[in-house]
Amino acid sequence: MDENNSMNKKRFEMPDTYVILFLVLVATAIATYFVPAGAYERETVDGVERVISGTFASADQNPVGFMDVFLALQTGMIDSAGLIFLVLFAGGMFEVVERSGAITGGIMSAVDRMRGREFMLIAVISVLFALGGATGAVANSVIPFVAIGVMLARALKLDAIVAVSITFGATFIGFAAGFLNPYTVGIAHSIAELPLFSGMLFRIISFIVLVGVTIWYTWLYARRIMKDPSRSLMGILEDEGDEMEMEKPPFTLRHKLILSWVALALAFFVFAVIQFDWTTNHMAAFFIVIGLVSGIIAGMNYNTLTLTFLEGCKNLVYGALIIGVARAVLVVMEQAAILDTLVQALSVPIGVLPPVLAAIGMFIANTLFNFFVPSGSGQAAIIMPIQTPLADMVGVTRQVAVQAYQFGDGFSNSIFPTSGPLMASLAVAGVPWIKWAKWLLPLFLIWSIIAMTILAIGVMINWGPL
Template identity: 40%
Template sequence: MSQQPQSGETTSHVQKHKGAFQIPHIYVILFVFIALASIATYFVPAGVYERIPGPNGRITIDAESFQFVDSTPVGLVDFMLAIPNGLMSAGQVVFFTFMIGGMFMVLHRTGIIEIGVDKLSRRFANRSLLLIPVLMSVFAVIATIIGTQELALVYVPVILPLMIALRFDSVTAAGVALCATTAGFTTGILNPINTGLGQQLSNLPLYSGFGLRALAFVAVLGAGIFFVMRYARKIRRNPELSLMADDATEAEKRVHFQHATDEGALVATTRQKWAALATFAFLALLVYGVLAQGWFMMEMAGLFIVMGIVVGLIAGLTTEDICEGFNKGFRDVLVGAMIAGVARGVAVVLEDGQIMDTLVYGLGNLVGELPTLLSAIGMYFAQLGFNFVVPSGSGQALVTMPIMSPLADLIGVTRQTAVLAYQLGDGIGNILYPTSGYFMATLAIAGVPWQKWVKFFLPLFGTWVLISLGFLAFAQATQWVG
């Protein structure tokens, strides 16, 4: 027999819930973007730049070679293939996401993650907030030196259990990793991916302009730390204010990690101690590979497979346990891996319809029409907008900087400022736009829906935009040359 609401308050709550606006599912949002991009190929003229060899053998564009070509609008078949081709194109991100999810689930089954979290949470129990600026500073410094935002994918599963155990939430863990790596990558003091490549394409001395970029690093990172700590402090005082408060999976995490630390301290077995040492050895190998050997997603993914197997065997897991651990990890990150590929479908459509280069050409002309005082800011917003369709730092540099650098000479902006506009415009959009594959995969590993992340990140995004505009205005006013 059905029950009627017990009070007007319950009825009101139901009606409010039904009438409240909710952001659509991320698949819906991305599908709409792909559809809009497909429609645009019927109205935006097709155009191409010639591709020529660039720095370090990379392919870039000839800024003087743009020409309009016959339109090649995306048809029904091409539209249907956009998502499958996007998955193929984003294969590295998709595969990496699966491997890191599987590996950490195997480590979880060994028990060494729980033991590590237990020890750290007890050590930082009375000063847990201080852990946030320490971690963020370390992550940001690494990113500003080696330029690998994608390391957030590695950081999140490591710090997530610790953040939960310290009475924070999954959004805090994602914020620590994503905001820190983005602050470091964006300002790029010694970042070869954006600063180095951008300056090479602009014929500037490598890593010149160190001082202003260092100040930008401090300002951007400082704002990021402030916002993440403010949120963390708020939800530690009142867990009901967490953006994940109504999430069932989040509740399971809290039960597992927080309640475990409420009991007696965990003690590692001999095999678990050896497994922990092996884990640190693999992580040291990972750092060496990234810094000295130029490893990226495929190499790291291969290492994670070996790491999961070896550490699992040392800890005493059976081969069946290890295989099932990988399977469960694959299932847990399936949505994030799929999103990374689906998001790539937007760029696939623009490339198939040959309007990607037209968009770059149009953005360059638009910036050139602005008053000199606003030119640097116009470059920034042009880069920020283009980042939606090309969320790759090196990819964006290779497409836009051959145009923006000579354009800067014509409109009274220094090339150093043009590079800074590209850096700031490229970086912060990478953890907002759902077309950024590594970002969406990181959210999936953290278990944070994109819609909830947007609610958390938008105030910081707005602050970072204002900081960027301030630095660009200063650079333009002083005709900064580094």
């Protein structure tokens, strides 16, 4: 009887991100009855509203009621509509490009061209996925591509850890640098009232350093296995003969035109942001244009193109609506006038630190927070409204504050077991999380040291919008 009871006991299941955010929302609503209300004076400088340090004063208490909690969800969705549709339309566009076969064909073409040059092959595949992560083209959608990494690792007599590293790992280190990522830097810039995708040159330099180190670390491990297969943490993947000769996807002229069009379109968008002051709304609309033209080049008829675009939107509904739920937390804090109180409380321990250490403290705080909210867009919506005025007060530029958030969110996605894409990618490759964490931990520490150095430099050069 006892055995049956223990068998029937449910194993602990990590709450979904939406559950966590709703609990945070409820906790915030309860806190409005106990946390003193207060506000800073603000000033507008060059069109940007900033907190004036040292002006915090108490305000009348205004706790929220039961219905206010659910009204905040509605208000959060409305307030975040621009960002929500940016994410949805990005998903639609990338689904059209992926469904055309251009991405898979391009990767497999690179594999064929680099046979016999193992380092170059690992480097090229890693850079392609890192660029996909940096531009938001590949994030959660990297999961099916891990199977391609497994195929490549098998051909090179390597193990499944290498397969995950050159696909998932490369994608998310690119995601962390994210110089053109609408889901992280785009949302964070919008909240921090910075020009969209500003500071790109410094982020591209960070991207090159981080991706270069990741490729170097992966190659050292791969070369060690090539010399002595017994040093693999997993055991090498055996060549399955005929299975390796399966029909490979073609890389046609259409595929090349699609990828060229997407690259040129994204480059033009960067130009338009600088030259014409394009905003998040422009980018959302431009994603529709990119998707439509890509579908036409791919030869899709109007029904197929429409349904494919909508399928991509549907795939990102989970990630898009989370922005509105996270925004609801901010709505409650603003309504009850406790947001500035929390900023004041955070500024006490961080405010006594020099700006460099304050920036590093923001990075560490974001890393820890991502364990509970493993969503780049969701974390931006929660953290940046608090981190932005805090940065103003402690002498850290908003651009540095955005980067501290990006690094904290991006790196931890590659190691925390609460990251859905990580666990799914490991499942596809058959890699236990413990072995992956053991392999990644030294690299994670290297990433963190580089991140702290970059943030310190950003503070010292007063890294601003440009």
